Amino acid sequence: MTETELIETEHIETKEEIELRHLDTLCTNESQLVHPWWYNFKYTIVGIIFGIVFVKAEIISWFRIQEMFQLTSFFMYGVIGTAVAVGAVSVLIVKKLKLKSIYGEDITFEDKKFNKGQIFGAMIFGTGWAITGACPGPLFAQLGSGYSVIIITILSAIAGTWVYGKFRDRLPH
Amino acid sequence: MFELLKQPWHWAVSGTLIGLIVPLLLILGNKKFGISSSFRHICASCFPGNVKFFKYEWKKEIWNLFFVGGIIIGAFIATVFLTDPANSIRIAPDTAGILNSYGITDFSSLMPVQLFNWSNLFSIKGLVFFVIGGFLVGFGTRYAGGCTSGHSIMGLANLQKASLIATLFFMAGGFFSTNILIPLIFKYLQ
Incomplete structure (x- = not known):
């Protein structure tokens, strides 16, 4: 790691900067520790496992999404329902036992305040979800699965995110 | 194994x-x-x-x-x-029937290859299914403050009311899209 990189990663955020980073976002990094960048490869390994599950679970399939919204198959409801149940029990265990991360840091949870984005934004995403047959995770998995044209969908999603950021202040929240 | x-x-x-x-x-x-x-x-x-x-x-x-x-x-x-290529996805017969009526007949892979291929990119189908669809996913997820992973799995697991509301509206958007919008798209874009 070069010296400039080290300084950049050790930039201490102001409260305002932290709030901006957390804005309209659930999946955030709450850790206060500073590690070399290559420590992040452990998340690549988790991602690899996850990518395998995505494909084997067939939830990256456009067909499965159509089934779900046509109510012709229980499959997707089974996958998501089980995932939520397992996730909820896990979170409960982590909270009750006050588990710490492997670096000894407390695991923290933040409550997210409701805003109108969870209605309007969610409807817009739901509409796109059924058209593309994929939420963001499966989009990346479709690409890895060899459906190279999905790169266009991903670039469009990045463009959509950018446009949202640009006009965020003018949208009802 | x-x-x-x-x-x-x-x-x-x-x-x-x-x-x-x-x-x-x-x-x-x-x-x-x-x-x-x-x-x-x-x-x-x-x-x-x-x-x-x-x-x-x-x-x-x-x-x-x-x-x-x-x-x-x-x-x-x-x-x-x-x-295992011989063990491909098995789609519910009712859904296969509906998709047949859209002209989607190839169920051999996880994605409908008749729709998601490069030769469709510069057609109206490509515009709708890749460009507009992707845009809605990117714009909508950020506006909603998360996607199926963040809200429907992490958020619900952490018992967040905002995530429950978001999940219900994800579903509402999906039902609208699959049952009203997509049939219209195929009807007028054939």
Whole structure:
């Protein structure tokens, strides 16, 4: 790691900067520790496992999404329902036992305040979800699965995110 | 063992493994499971423009891009090494019937190859299914403050009311799209 990189990663955020980073976002990094960048490869390994599950679970399939919204198959409801149940029990265990991360840091949870984005934004995403047959995770998995044209969908999603950021202040929240 | 892996997995097995990603990320580094933010981090790191929404410490969230990179690699591994081509997806007959009426007849792979291919890119179908669809996913997830991973799995697992509302409206949008919008698209774009 070069010296400039080290300084950049050790930039201490102001409260305002932290709030901006957390804005309209659930999946955030709450850790206060500073590690070399290559420590992040452990998340690549988790991602690899996850990518395998995505494909084997067939939830990256456009067909499965159509089934779900046509109510012709229980499959997707089974996958998501089980995932939520397992996730909820896990979170409960982590909270009750006050588990710490492997670096000894407390695991923290933040409550997210409701805003109108969870209605309007969610409807817009739901509409796109059924058209593309994929939420963001499966989009990346479709690409890895060899459906190279999905790169266009991903670039469009990045463009959509950018446009949202640009006009965020003018949208009802 | 390997042969077992190559078969299609039961939904309960897949669901359990997806659910376990939540505590795994928490224990590895107090990270909250979610994926749509990766689009925002790409905006912030590559073309923030002069938009305040993208001027945050994206380096703090770079783990999410490493995670997403892993998903691409994992999907590749699963498709090349862990999938039995003779054992392809089995679609509900009712859905197959409806899709047949749209002209989708090839059910041999996870995606309808008649729709998702490069030759459709510059047609109206391509515009709708790749460009507009993707745009709605990117715009909608950020406006909603998360996607199926962040709200419907992490958020619901953490009993967040906002995430429950978001999930209900994800579903509402999906039902509208599949049952009203997509039939119209195929009716007028054939």
